[in-house]
Amino acid sequence: MLNYEEKGEGRAVVLLHGYLENLRMWKSIGNELSKIYKVVKIDLPGHGKSKTYGKIHTMEFMAEKVNAVLDELKIEDPILIGHSMGGYVTLAFTELFPKKLKGFILLNSTSLPDSEEKKEQRLKAVETAQRNFDALVKMSIPNLFAEKKREFLKEEMEFAKELARETPIEGVTAALLGMRERPDRTNVLLSFKGAKGLVMGKYDQAVNPEELKKIIPEESNILVTELEAAHMAHLEVPEHTLNFLFDFLSDVWE
Numbered sequence: 001m002l003n004y005e006e007k008g009e010g011r012a013v014v015l016l017h018g019y020l021e022n023l024r025m026w027k028s029i030g031n032e033l034s035k036i037y038k039v040v041k042i043d044l045p046g047h048g049k050s051k052t053y054g055k056i057h058t059m060e061f062m063a064e065k066v067n068a069v070l071d072e073l074k075i076e077d078p079i080l081i082g083h084s085m086g087g088y089v090t091l092a093f094t095e096l097f098p099k100k101l102k103g104f105i106l107l108n109s110t111s112l113p114d115s116e117e118k119k120e121q122r123l124k125a126v127e128t129a130q131r132n133f134d135a136l137v138k139m140s141i142p143n144l145f146a147e148k149k150r151e152f153l154k155e156e157m158e159f160a161k162e163l164a165r166e167t168p169i170e171g172v173t174a175a176l177l178g179m180r181e182r183p184d185r186t187n188v189l190l191s192f193k194g195a196k197g198l199v200m201g202k203y204d205q206a207v208n209p210e211e212l213k214k215i216i217p218e219e220s221n222i223l224v225t226e227l228e229a230a231h232m233a234h235l236e237v238p239e240h241t242l243n244f245l246f247d248f249l250s251d252v253w254e
Contacts, residue, residue, distance in 0.1 A: 003049035008034030012078035016086030020164040022048025046171020057174040059092035077102040091185040103195025111189040122180040146203040146230040156235040195252040196222040201229040
């Protein structure tokens, strides 16, 4: 069973962190949401206090592990909020268990698969992680934050590095290889009948907002916002991120 924490009462919101993160990433957002909703924060396989299960953690495998937690807690009709890799897991969950979900929000995430260039970068990251993990952390974390705001976000960047260093190397490589293999789930994103939200970062270099805009039809039932952030909207602009989440959730659960 994956490690998880729950807080609050009411309708269920499930928070899925990204690569090199863990459930502690949601501290302020989770606390605010838990004032109105039951919030379940989960450590994905190979991250935080959840063990590593093998050499590769596919998004489908992670989704099945998340489903086991929700079954254990007897949670029905939750809304999943997935950051980056957590969004990939959310889409895999939606494909596997569409009737179990009320809806989802993808936060700095995408339905598109890795490009060939990105797949190569994943393999290089595996090599770097095995050779010099701290170098990988120091190199990759700052690039997730908007360049023009980095000097004002030093505390947040240090927090992200701290979480990254808590991730076991086997978990890091299993996640990298799993993300590399994920298929295109644009059809899942567009065809799911429940509530859907998408939070993009205008300066996101990990998930290109312009590519995302191309796949979403003008007449879509996806609630989309673009924030003044890069890949870490929940740490860079937490108030704006939280406003969107609360608006979305209250619309769904009027």
